[in-house]
Amino acid sequence: MSLFSDNLRYLRETRRESQQQTAESFGIKRGRYEPYESGKVEPPYDILKKISLHFGISIDLLLSVDVRKYDLSQLLLLDDNRIVLPITVDANGNDLIEIVPHKARAGYLTGYADPEFIANLQQIALPFLGPGKHRAFPVGGDSMPPHDDKSFIVGRYVENLGEIRKDKTYILITANEGITYKRLAEKHGDAITVEPDNVIYSPYQIKLSDILEIWEYVAHIGRDDRKAEAPTDVYGMFADLKREIGSLRQQLG
Template sequence: MSILSENLRYLRAQLKSSQQKIADDLIITRGRYAKYEENESEPPLELLLKISRYFHVSIDLLVSVDLRRFPLDELLQLPDNRILLPVLVDHTGENAIEIIPNKASMGYLNGYNDPQYIESLQHISLPFLRNGKYRAFPAEGDSMPPFKDGTYIVGKYVEKIQDMKVGKTYLLVTRSGFVYKRLAGIEDHSIRVQSDNTFFEPYDIPLHEMLEAWEYECSILRDYDLLDFANNDVKGMFLSLKQDINRLEKYLVR
């Protein structure tokens, strides 16, 4: 068995997934994927890159390191193993804030590190969000009041799990989709999250299920009627501007 084939078998076992499930996610046949695990053939470079992104393990590690000999969670934290985050900039060179379409979690999971997919997204720029990389995700459900369906959570990209802080809220991208939760704790192999709605019980997310973490910065209602910013000064500025616009509209009507 080659290192690649052994690693594929090992990573699939960690996900407790079937060959059919992974083949479906990679958009290939189960028989083709099985040949890679049995070392009967090798995937072409384009598919190998796709497999690397799927398991969130660099190609170098996939083909040269026996992953069974090392704690997988530690390997995922190595700088050389980091999957580069595609960054979109506007015409002035400022980082743009990509807006993930509502109910598009599966599309994002397949394209979150694909520059072409990221480039295809609508985007906005907010002048007070400059230091860091930001992205806007749709909120769903009622587990994190006051945010409801139609609200967009703007988050700042978190480079490492160790940089996350207990008590803060995060938009978490997992292999199953998006969740917006408050961080309750960090363990060796998982993180514990909880909802602000006490009806929902806290639960653990294994680190190997984590793809991205975005720390909450602000929220935007879908109709842009109100922005809820962490910075109260900025929030007050927008509310004052809105009041001035309303007064101006009344004056023009008269």
């Protein structure tokens, strides 16, 4: 038996279906289905997708999480069963904002879909943010001033890539970079171009296939009340140079 086969049996029995009924819903015979549930054979991708849609749970949870431990009604199901997002709520059912600390940055890349990992994060409530699922992420580096290593960005979960807008800032969870906070510069067919607000750093592309989650900026939490320093001469020089290059491109275009 495997974690996946245990999950499959549990989900079928929860729905009070026979193996024959479940197999028929996938368009296969019981003899082909039974080895998936006993752990003797792993299903191909097309069957795995049908299993995910039939039971209303994402593939990553089916393969990596013991679903018997969780109340599936407390997971946020997104369109077309693309992903099931773990959420936390208070005793009254109100949304709680999980805080991803600096020490959990690396772990978030593998734990973002694990309800146990999310449940163990600290939570706060910010009722003024309004509807939507929110989460707070640490900022790293100096690419997005005035936010620094002491700041946290609170983001609202973006369910559809079509919702993202040019010039807005987003927390992007990607397979390569992990957690990154950048401004959207352009949208392409299979990628997006993001740019830091610090002009010293260059824009770059991220493939849509590498994006695991997107959170739109709604607020930030900072621990530094020092007055922002005036840009140095070097910073100003780069800013002027960037403006000149942009103006030249427009003239040539």
